[in-house]
Amino acid sequence: MSRRARWPALLAACAAATAAGCVHVxxxxxxxxxxxxxxxxxxxxxxxDDLGSCLGRLGAPYFVWEYHVDGVxxxxxxxxxGGWSVQFSYSFERFLNAGLSVDLADSDLxxxxxxxxxxxxxxxxxxxxxxxxxxxxxHRPAPVDDADDAGGR
Numbered sequence: 001m002s003r004r005a006r007w008p009a010l011l012a013a014c015a016a017a018t019a020a021g022c023v024h025v026x027x028x029x030x031x032x033x034x035x036x037x038x039x040x041x042x043x044x045x046x047x048x049d050d051l052g053s054c055l056g057r058l059g060a061p062y063f064v065w066e067y068h069v070d071g072v073x074x075x076x077x078x079x080x081x082g083g084w085s086v087q088f089s090y091s092f093e094r095f096l097n098a099g100l101s102v103d104l105a106d107s108d109l110x111x112x113x114x115x116x117x118x119x120x121x122x123x124x125x126x127x128x129x130x131x132x133x134x135x136x137x138x139h140r141p142a143p144v145d146d147a148d149d150a151g152g153r
Contacts, residue, residue: 024087033062035078036112044114044125051120062111063130065137070118073137075130077111 040057051072055061063075089099113133115123126133 022087022089026085026087027082028085029082030079032079032109033077036076041112041125041127044122046122046124049122051116051122054114054116054122058114061114063134065134067115067137068117071116071123072120073113073115073134075111075113075134077109077130079109 036058044054044057054074058076061074062077065073065075067073087099089097108129108131110127110129111133112125112127113130114125117123
């Protein structure tokens with residue numbers, strides 16, 4: 001089959017596949033915060049700066065995490081991006097529906113993270129993807145025992 005002959009066949013197959021279902025193609029634009037200036041971050045000195053001086057220079061963070069029990073980590077992010085997403089859904093008979101969503105616009109946020117000790121002194125700072133920088137910070141909280149259930153009724 002020639003290339004020219006493939007396009008009508010492909011379009012017909014797509015039309016037939018979507019006749020009983022639904023396809024949504026969406027363009028989204030996402031803007032998150034303003035970027036932190038490199039000069040502002042580079043001016044921070046681990047061991048010398050504290051939480052107050054860092055907040056005074058960078059402003060309020062977007063994320064806050066617990067760090068080593070009594071410390072804290074703060075994250076600043078920025079993104080101005082757009083992209084396409086595609087969603088497919090299909091009905092099988094009357095009572096069964098299936099769907100698939102592919103979101104090409106959802107990307108990992110870039111930014112900077114600052115780590116502070118228990119006395120809120122700056123330990124270090126690092127730029128990169130939040131997913132990479134915070135992999136050790138994000139964890140599920142431990143379950144809390146209910147005082148009524150602790151006695152074992």
